[in-house]
Amino acid sequence: MGHYAAEWDDKAAATEITKDWNGIDQVLLRNPHGASAKISLHGGQVISWRNDKGEELLFTSNKAIFKHPKSMRGGIQICYPQFGDCGLLDQHGFARNKIWVIDDNPPPPPPPLPTNESSSSFGKSFVDLLLKPSEDDLKLWPHSFEFRLRVSLALDGDLTLISRVRNINGKPFSFSFAYHTYLAVSDISEVRVEGLETLDYLDNLSKRELLTEQGDAITFESEMDRTYLRSPKVVAVLDHERKRTYVIGKEGLPDTVVWNPWEKKSKTMADFGDDEYKNMLCVDGAALERPITLKPGEEWTGKLMLTAVKSSFCFDQLELQSKGF
Structure with missing residues (x-):
């Protein structure tokens, strides 16, 4: 059936493959505590992430269109080989619009981090997906690559995505990348983002003007579309009304995009x-300011880890080291 696994006893219950209403495979990962994640082979997109109480942690629009080749509005989209709308490629690249396959023979994963990551990686269930360019892709973007994606759900409910892009081309190529992550929030006006203070950012609503964050946290009163440059490995999104904090960890992704369309653009x-802008926020681990360049045979790895904790404490009180960052 392909490469997917669970490292706890009830393997049959940990991973399940079903088809959506378009006949496209979906992989359901579950842990023994009741948390789950669902990944569609359409775009390699995570379309659901639920905690052990069954609460949905990712936002999906009620008007989302999930019919090939259009990507669904919500979840976690894989934006490659570009993020944005430029050139001949689809907006945010073509990876999110393609049908991926389950990877039957993935190479060995990179060695684990020399940290306390074992607590979150133990007991994980995961799936490995693979994307290669089609002939049509090569006409628009003439670079051969292998894109491997591992999505894993840990025993503690953490969700991890690891992307590995290898250049199998005869010449170097460059790309930009983002995990376009739609978080579900109770009320955007009651949300704050911490960890991006004092950073420079590109304001995408003002012709990418370079500005510096002045607030002690990011709050929301109007449309926002910013790319924070050289951002830290960990950012927190505090949802005060729901008393929930999302901790977003990243590696190989120097930038962070923060986006909410607000009322006018939503329409x-x-x-x-x-x-629906009231109930969502995109906070994306990304590599945008400086595109990634791979020489022939080289491979790039970009990792995203999402944790949701029931909390009302401040960012600096989070025990980030326990998550391996």
Whole structure:
């Protein structure tokens, strides 16, 4: 059936493959405590992540269109080989619009971090996916690559995505990348983002003007579309009303995108409800300012780890070291 696994006893219950209404495979990962993640082979997209209480942690629009080749508005989208709308490629690249396959023969994963990561990696269930360029892709973006994606759900409910892009081309190529992550929040006006203070950012609403973050946290009163440059490995999103904190860890991804369309732009998007901006926030681990360049045979790795904790404490009180960052 392909390469997917669980490292706890009830393997049959840990991973399940079903088909969506378009006949495209979906992989359901579950842990023994009731947390789950669902990944569609359409785009290699994580379309659901639930905690052990069954609460959905990712936002999906009620008007989302999930029919090939269009990607679904929500979840975690794989944006490659570009993020944004430029050139001949689809907006945010073509990876999120393609049908991936389950990787039957993935290479050995990189060695684990020399930290306390074992607590979160023990008992994980995971799936390995693979994307290679089609002939049509090569006409628009003439670079051969192998893109391997591992999505894993840990015993403690943490969700990890590891992307590995290898250049099997005869010449170097460059790309940009983002995990376009739609987080579910109770009320955007009650949300704050911590960890990006004092950083320079590109304001994508003002022709990418370079500015510096002045606040002690990011809060939301209007449309926001910013790329924070050379951001730290860990950022926190505090949802005060729900008393939930998302901890976003990343490696190989120097930038962080923060986006909410707010009311006016929401009304211009056909696959997004007019008022849904109130219940979502995108915080993306990304590599945008300086594109990644791979020589022939080289490989790049970008990792995202999401943790959701029931909390009301501040960012500096989080025990980040226990998560391996």
